[in-house]
Amino acid sequence: MTTTHETATTATAETETLLEALATQRFFLRHTVRDLTDEQAGRRTTASELCLGGLIKHVATVESAWMDFVVDGTDTVATGGGNWEEQFRMLAGETLADVLAGYEEAARRTEEIVRGLSDLGVSRPLPEAPWFKPGERWSARRVLIHILAETAQHAGHADIIRESLDGAKTMG
Template sequence: MTTPTSTLTGERADLLEALGQQRWFLRHTVRDLTDEQAALRTTASELCLGGLIKHVALIERGWARFAVGGAEAMVRRDEDEPVNWEDHFRMVEGETLAGLLDAYEQVARETDELVATLDLDLSHPLPAEPWFEPGKIWSVRRVIAHLIAETSQHAGHADILRESLDGSKSMG
């Protein structure tokens, strides 16, 4: 089956390939885990593997909203998004690893569609938050580069958590 993203070439294809590779590394860290294992904290932090999957999906959704509609769109919340920021990083009652992976896959498809169709030069001012430079503007291209970096960083976190859990490594 041909999808809009499967026929891409050039910069868009490169961006999606890089993002897809980092998503794969992140998902690979949770292979063969039970829900209980995915919910375990294996380090001093609040992070668990299922929580990282959820967090990356929620953050990617927010940045996709930003790419389309700017800072105001980024802060909009869906009913399925945790109100408590700490719940971004852990599995809460009723969540399953399979459900979190399905939600992440849906977010990834939506983001990929945006990369395939949006003007990569479309730009918006960043939200007024202390961690962003005041007055800074990001293009869709910059947002995708940020998602690649953020997903990569969290894939590294997940690798540490998984190795702490049962000694499994994503690579090596």
């Protein structure tokens, strides 16, 4: 028989495991921009429109939108949360330090929200959007896995962009 304490301990262990995996991917993404100037962080180095600072802005924006969804079911995840193209580049007056501070704040908020949930399985209906199945619901667990996957994917993009910029690699 499973006790309430065992269930709570398992849920806490799952939460901490997911947050630890996300923290690892965040580290790789942040590590990719080590020792860069603002100009370098905003430079495109591949055929893609992506730059390192823009990737971090995008990941922070998406993570914040998904946490809004977890908290109150907002439609921000369907709309992209603002000017989509501006998320992927550093704009005049933006600094890498500011972008990293915004990402740190998004990460802190995510961890606070997730640790405050009593059940990662509680789900909400996804908003109507062409990329979501009609009537689909996502739990906080599914959202966290999505944020983890998106962060890992963009950390890989960042590694390629950084290597194209100056030969530095995130690992190796």
